[in-house]
Amino acid sequence: MTEPKPRGFLRAAACLAALLLSVPALVANAAEEHGATGVDWQAWTANNQVWNTESLQRGATNFVNYCLGCHSLKYMRYSRMGVDLGIPEARLQDTLIPTNAKPTDYMLSTFPAVEGETWFGKAPPDLSLTARAKGTNYIYQFLKGFYVDASKATGTNNLALDGAAMPAVLSDLEGVKAAVFGEADEAGVRHVERFDQVAAGRMTPEQFDSFVRDTVNFLDYASEPTQVQRRALGIWVVLFLAVFTLFAWLLKREYWKDVH
Numbered sequence: 001m002t003e004p005k006p007r008g009f010l011r012a013a014a015c016l017a018a019l020l021l022s023v024p025a026l027v028a029n030a031a032e033e034h035g036a037t038g039v040d041w042q043a044w045t046a047n048n049q050v051w052n053t054e055s056l057q058r059g060a061t062n063f064v065n066y067c068l069g070c071h072s073l074k075y076m077r078y079s080r081m082g083v084d085l086g087i088p089e090a091r092l093q094d095t096l097i098p099t100n101a102k103p104t105d106y107m108l109s110t111f112p113a114v115e116g117e118t119w120f121g122k123a124p125p126d127l128s129l130t131a132r133a134k135g136t137n138y139i140y141q142f143l144k145g146f147y148v149d150a151s152k153a154t155g156t157n158n159l160a161l162d163g164a165a166m167p168a169v170l171s172d173l174e175g176v177k178a179a180v181f182g183e184a185d186e187a188g189v190r191h192v193e194r195f196d197q198v199a200a201g202r203m204t205p206e207q208f209d210s211f212v213r214d215t216v217n218f219l220d221y222a223s224e225p226t227q228v229q230r231r232a233l234g235i236w237v238v239l240f241l242a243v244f245t246l247f248a249w250l251l252k253r254e255y256w257k258d259v260h
């Protein structure tokens with residue numbers, strides 16, 4: 001009988017694992033690149049990692065500081081978020097729960113819907129399910145898609161949502177940009193040739209991308225809180241299967257030794 005080659009087997013398994021892990025990264029890199037003609041904003045991808053707890057913690061802070069003023073997460077309790085994201089209770093209380101709210105309260109905006117309509121022409125929607133309904137890439141494109149448009153009441157328009165009633169609430173971080181549009185194509189769509197920075201923000205473009213990615217990540221988590229545990233469990237299941245396969249193979253080798 002020829003000697004089995006466990007090293008070859010392991011090497012093959014390692015190669016397969018490396019390949020599987022690198023595929024999403026390769027796809028993501030390709031998608032991040034700008035198209036040959038101008039800014040390919042439809043290809044912007046969130047690339048958020050819902051298993052990245054630190055990113056989720058930052059996203060929660062971003063949401064409370066920049067979004068909760070207008071948007072609610074009506075199914076999410078502060079306490080649940082704290083447990084899921086591993087935020088210590090004292091920190092939750094000090095930095096994330098508004099002074100007039102309790103840990104067991106739902107994350108509700110104090111902004112009355114009626115006033116939202118008078119102010120913006122549209123009430124800010126609850127964002128509980130937006131990541132699931134519209135996708136994380138959409139939210140990422142939306143948050144990065146604001147550009148100056150003097151004809152709009154808010155002073156800005158949005159690439160992902162034409163005529164968006166939401167003001168560019170992150171402009172102090174991102175800065176203010178004007179979009180330079182090119183000629184319309186056959187389908188009547190005008191592509192963005194480039195952005196011109198009108199005012200600088202407090203963040204570099206890379207910092208702002210991370211800020212938006214963390215925020216989107218948090219909304220992804222909020223839209224399906226159990227997915228965090230499920231993914232953590234999934235890793236153990238895959239590991240178990242890998243180890244089990246190895247033992248099954250060793251056992252088979254042991255049995256067949258006598259047959260040969």
Ligand code: HEC
Nearest residue numbers: 066067069070120122123124125130139161164165166169
């Ligand atoms: C000043 C109030 C205000 C703040 C603050 C605010 N929004 Fe909004 N947002 C709105 C309004 C109003 C709309 C409705 C826009 C529309 O439908 O035209 C909206 C809509 C949205 C939508 C849905 C877009 C769609 O396609 O329907 C998303 C997603 C969103 N906001 C995310 C955020 C996030 C994330 C933050 C925090 C970084 C934030 N918003 C902060 C007012 C606000």
